[in-house]
Structures are given as structure tokens and as C-alpha cells.
Amino acid sequence: MTDTASIAVRPAWQQALAQSIRDPRQLAETLSLPADWVAAHSPARELFPLQVTRHFVSLMTPGDCDDPLLRQVMPHQDEYKEAAGFTTDPLAEQQSSQPGLLHKYRSRVLVILRGGCAINCRYCFRRHFPYADHHFGPQQRAELINYIRQDAAINEVIVSGGDPLLATDEQFTRLLDELEQLPQLLRIRIHSRLPVVLPERLTDALAQRLAASRLQAILVIHANHPREIAPQLQERLQAWVNAGITVLNQSVLLRDINDDAATLAELSERLFAARVLPYYLHQLDKVKGASHFAVTDAHACAIAAQLRALLPGFLVPRLVREIAGEPSKTPLELTLV
Ligand code: SF4
Structure with missing residues (x-):
């Protein structure tokens, strides 16, 4: 050819x-x-x-x-700029014993399906991640299936990256075919920024394959600002929601980008109009090279309080921080009491 x-x-x-x-x-x-x-x-x-x-x-x-x-x-x-506490591996992920697989939370296992992204976000906590050491091919897929089979506590697979939607529909289908054979699994969750930066990636074919799965499918998109919710994205999200996929959004709180309640309230409204529920608002992970995006915890909590006054509860994302080694994300406001 x-x-x-x-x-x-x-x-x-x-x-x-x-x-x-x-x-x-x-x-x-x-x-x-x-x-x-x-x-x-x-x-x-x-x-x-x-x-x-x-x-x-x-x-x-x-x-x-x-x-x-x-x-x-x-x-x-x-x-x-050098900033105290900002490192190349803020979540201590790079020592994973099994390449391509991160088992941070008891019932969930995270798979690095694809290294690389369609957009390089300057604040990315994986901007120094050695994706080359985490190739996901047939051997890694077999090891993943084996790993999950041996741990009955795992009931959800989170497909991440890089950006997992850079994998083709065929690669997704192959993975799904094998995951569906594991009786303990209930859900597959896809974390991706691709829908926001390339809405046409949300193909009807992939939505239909996910909808036909015995596993419940959840898509978690990543939008930080209301202007990212473009008409093309809304149209594609409607198709996926209509197919039966649950869609959530997570954002990162970023200085001079979205660190005010009015911007975030508008983001929540636009997401919900596109039938997406706001899920998490992340405090920045302290990755080297991104300190200029940091927002203080006090300012973050003040914004969260304003959001609760502006929005119904179901449109207020949970303000959280990820702490290396913790068994779940930590609600930020609890760390300040
Ligand atoms: S799309 Fe996600 S993983 Fe990729 S650079 Fe942006 S934040 Fe990082």
C-alpha cells in the first residue's frame, strides 16, 4: 500500500x-x-x-x-523556575513493578494503554513520565489479564495514558474482548482529554462497542475552561450519552486560567448542558516546570465555597488533591480543618 x-x-x-x-x-x-x-x-x-x-x-x-x-x-x-516540592514524579508512579500498570487503589487498576497525547498540557503531572518503558502490546495485555485474574478485589479497570483514546477502535475492542472474560470486573473507565481537543475521536462505532459490553462504560473527559465545550464536542457527547455511556468531567485548578468561581460555574453549566457531570476539581500535582500554575489551598477552598453558593450540589465538582501513597484522593477542604 x-x-x-x-x-x-x-x-x-x-x-x-x-x-x-x-x-x-x-x-x-x-x-x-x-x-x-x-x-x-x-x-x-x-x-x-x-x-x-x-x-x-x-x-x-x-x-x-x-x-x-x-x-x-x-x-x-x-x-x-525551580520551586520547592515540585518534582519529576509527584505521585511516585515511575517505580511501578509492572510496566503499563498502576495499582494505586484497592479495587481499581490503571492501565497505561498509550503513551503520548494529542495535546501537551504544560501542567501535566506526567510530563516527565517514561512512557517508552510502559509500552502496552499483546504481552502486556496478557500480563494485565493475568494480574487482574489473580486479585479478586479488582472490579474496575481504568484505561489511561498518555491518552488511551489514541488507541484505535480495534485495539480497544481487543482489550474489551479479554476484560469481559473476567467475571469479577464490573466497569471500564476511560480517562481522556481527546474528546475535548479532537471531538471526532468519539466515534459512533466505539460508543456502540462499549455500550454492547457487559461492563459498564464510563468516559471521564478533561476540560478546564467553559470555552473548551465547543458545539462539535457537545454533539459527539450527546451521541455517546444516548448510546448509554456515562460521561464525567475532571478539571485541574490553574492560576490565571480557571481560578475563579464564575469561570468554573460556567464550565459546570456548559458541561451539564452537554449531559456531562462535573466530577473532580484537582489541585495541581506538584510537577517540576508547572509551579506557575499553582493556586494556594486557601484560594482553592474559597473558590469551592463560592461554587457551592452559585450552583446546585450536583454541579459542584469535588475539590481534591492526590497524595502519593494514599488509598484514595483526598478532599482538600478536609485537609484544612
Ligand atoms: S492530555 Fe492529560 S495526560 Fe496528556 S498532557 Fe494533557 S493532562 Fe497530561
Whole structure:
């Protein structure tokens, strides 16, 4: 098959992904950003490459260097700052005894199905994660199935990454076929930012395969700002919800991006209009290179209190922090009493 032919048969979402922007100058041109500003911040891409889909860029405001979506993806010179407590492995994940698999919580096991993402979020707690050591192929799939079979307490598989929806529908189907054979499993949960940055990834075919599974399927998307809930995303989410998939959202609290109650309240409203329930609002994990996104705990708790006043309870995400070694996420407000 020629290269041209192989491109022609790729699904639409893979073709869109291939058009992603990886060069700050191209981003600057697309958004009419000042050349000197871009030149000042671009070197930080050596710490973590720039990568963003054209759909996500289309949601940004041209000419605005402070755009809350742009700030999530544009390298920044503050990433060179050393900050106490910010490390390359904030959740102590990199010593997993079984590559590709993290067993942090008693009843749930997390599988790194795919390394890499469709977007590189500058605040990502896995920005230093050695994905190359966590390849998930047929051997890893067999080891995962064996691991779960030997531990009756595991009833849920969380498929994560990187971004697991970078796997093809066929790869998902193969994994599902095997997981469905394990009688103790009740659920499969997919954690992905791809729907937000590439809505066409939510194919009808994958929704139908998940809906046909004996395992309950949950999709947890990751949106931080109301402008990320685009019409294309709403349309695809409707299709998945109509197919019977439960969809939740998690956000990260980020300085100068979404650290105010009005922005987060609007995000919750837009999510619910797209039939998505707000789930978690995460305090930033202290990853090296991201200290400029940090919000103080006092400010975070004040925002949470304002959200409770603005929204019905079911639209208020739980404000949590992940602490390495803890058996579950820790509600932030409990740590301050
Ligand atoms: S999509 Fe998720 S895993 Fe990927 S860079 Fe962003 S936060 Fe990290």
C-alpha cells in the first residue's frame, strides 16, 4: 500500500491529529501572536514539546497572549523556575513493578494503554513520565489479564495514558474482548482529554462497542475552561450519552486560567448542558516546570465555597488533591480543618 493510500483509509480523527501544531512559530502565525513574545517563551519546548490540535487552537482568541486555552499549551519561560516540592514524579508512579500498570487503589487498576497525547498540557503531572518503558502490546495485555485474574478485589479497570483514546477502535475492542472474560470486573473507565481537543475521536462505532459490553462504560473527559465545550464536542457527547455511556468531567485548578468561581460555574453549566457531570476539581500535582500554575489551598477552598453558593450540589465538582501513597484522593477542604 502506498503512503497516499494508507492516509486515505485512516479514520477522520487520525487525519485531523496529523495536522496538529508542534512549532511555536506556526502557532504564532495561526493566532497572530507577537513574534518577540513567542521567541521569548519558545525555548521551554525543550522541557516538554509543544503539541496542540487545530480544533483546540480554533477555540483560542487570536492576538491574546493571555488566552486561557493558549496558556495551557504554550511553552513558558517560567517552566525553568525551580520551586520547592515540585518534582519529576509527584505521585511516585515511575517505580511501578509492572510496566503499563498502576495499582494505586484497592479495587481499581490503571492501565497505561498509550503513551503520548494529542495535546501537551504544560501542567501535566506526567510530563516527565517514561512512557517508552510502559509500552502496552499483546504481552502486556496478557500480563494485565493475568494480574487482574489473580486479585479478586479488582472490579474496575481504568484505561489511561498518555491518552488511551489514541488507541484505535480495534485495539480497544481487543482489550474489551479479554476484560469481559473476567467475571469479577464490573466497569471500564476511560480517562481522556481527546474528546475535548479532537471531538471526532468519539466515534459512533466505539460508543456502540462499549455500550454492547457487559461492563459498564464510563468516559471521564478533561476540560478546564467553559470555552473548551465547543458545539462539535457537545454533539459527539450527546451521541455517546444516548448510546448509554456515562460521561464525567475532571478539571485541574490553574492560576490565571480557571481560578475563579464564575469561570468554573460556567464550565459546570456548559458541561451539564452537554449531559456531562462535573466530577473532580484537582489541585495541581506538584510537577517540576508547572509551579506557575499553582493556586494556594486557601484560594482553592474559597473558590469551592463560592461554587457551592452559585450552583446546585450536583454541579459542584469535588475539590481534591492526590497524595502519593494514599488509598484514595483526598478532599482538600478536609485537609484544612
Ligand atoms: S492530555 Fe492529560 S495526560 Fe496528556 S498532557 Fe494533557 S493532562 Fe497530561
